[in-house]
Amino acid sequence: MKLALDAMGGDHAPSVNILGAKAALALYPAIKKIFLVGDGPTLEAQCQEHRLSSDRITIVHASEVIGMAEPGAKTVDLVKTGDADAFISAGNTGACVASATIKLRLIEGIERAGIASPLPNEHGVCNILDAGANPEAKPQHLIGYAIMGTAFAKHVLGVADPLVGLMSNGEEDEKGTTFTKETFALLKETPGIHFIGNVEGHDLFETPLHVVLCDGFTGNIVLKSCEATAKAMGKWLKQELTANPLRTLGAAMAKGAFKALKEKSSYESYGGCPLLGVNGVVIIAHGSSSALAIQNALRVAMETVENKVNDAIREALAPA
């Protein structure tokens, strides 16, 4: 298991990337190698600063940061040549998707790659697919997402019978736009998926549901709106809890609850979103990733490689 990490990608790179890699090496013995891709001298200095010294680390120099895209592209090369099993980046999502699609190419039978982004759900994890790789999707693209999301949920998340919903502006079959109605009709006829119909906001968190299909524009906006709401709620709650000494004391006594909620609701716990549909494992991490988020992105990469999700996708697409 060899992973290629874009060490320069993300708002807090390279420091959190180094720390995330260090933590992942300590936690996951299955990871035999992490390639840190980026500016060589910078990364060497950072590794020294953060006391990361291991024969499981190899620094791969990528000359320049061109619009955040260059180290990303170099990282993809390592997967293309077979030196690495997966690449992980918290850099510019558009650049990652473009590099991965061009260099690794799409799996035969897939017309567009899509990002599966996990949200906490009472019954497990619900993946928004596509979370932004393909903003102006066609109905046919969402059929590919349904098949790939099902394979990912089955083989990586261990869900026996993944439930697939279509994001719409109402749960009734007839709700939606021309686009969602066409997609709905196609999904009804797609074998090998368990399509439960249109879903709405509350289904993301409360309904047994594993894959929510939408175009990348909608998915990106939904994901960011959910994240922003959780963040605002957390911030406002903190303000209220420190508004007087009694509340502050009460909050201190109940602090385990806030910590647990934060763990459940934070993207850091999930860490990375697989870009499904390319020949290779590609994990896209949040731009504002912390060390914990990077560590978990590396874990998701490892699990996705181990569970051979692309073989499962190819099998699902093969003519019966």
Next chain:
Amino acid sequence: MKLALDAMGGDHAPSVNILGAKAALALYPAIKKIFLVGDGPTLEAQCQEHRLSSDRITIVHASEVIGMAEPGAKTVDLVKTGDADAFISAGNTGACVASATIKLRLIEGIERAGIASPLPNEHGVCNILDAGANPEAKPQHLIGYAIMGTAFAKHVLGVADPLVGLMSNGEEDEKGTTFTKETFALLKETPGIHFIGNVEGHDLFETPLHVVLCDGFTGNIVLKSCEATAKAMGKWLKQELTANPLRTLGAAMAKGAFKALKEKSSYESYGGCPLLGVNGVVIIAHGSSSALAIQNALRVAMETVENKVNDAIREALAPA
């Protein structure tokens, strides 16, 4: 000030509608009359049960509930004939929008009505427009929303210089779909509005921003996703806070904080969303409205009538 309330509309009607009307009458002397529209005998019995007896209440009998649409339509009639200044409904949104558009007609120069739905923002209130009246909007419709949302924020919410954003999948000018890019270009050229560019999820809550433009499909999904996140966070926090006795005690000491957060983040505190663009004041309340939500929807109706938002919209649309 006479308001027509669809007394049979909403998941918890008519009981919460009666209680909401009763509370509004007690709080707002400016409301001289509330017409309760719905099944006469049912409403009379409910008024008796909830001890609502006032010469400021008139029950208007509407024969049957046909797919939740009939009392809504009858309520619109009261506005059309001038008997009422505004109508308020928590019933089927599509039916309300259709009745209002057909019977009251659109304001001259407006091509589509839009629902302005408020979200709590650190700097005041941010209105999503359109929250679902017009799912497949054209760029030109959003220009109308920008003008109407600006007039509403200025005249009803008292914002001197309302800031208008366009919901997109990134803040950079070049982000978005064909639809949002066309809309962006038109907004740049629209006089009388203060357009700040593309906005994302976190802007809804943290950035000074008063109107967020989107098509009704996107707006509806964003709104429901934000509501669902807030609800899930509240529920999960409650579960965590009651997980052991120490946490439960701490939570009891800090309970004022949870109450304040709920008040800030609940749609009940806002109560109603104006349907902008029709000749008349139409307030659409949440389907799952409580008595408090109905009370606040009646308040929003009163404020919207008092501040003559439609005169302001007509003025903004008049050729210079």
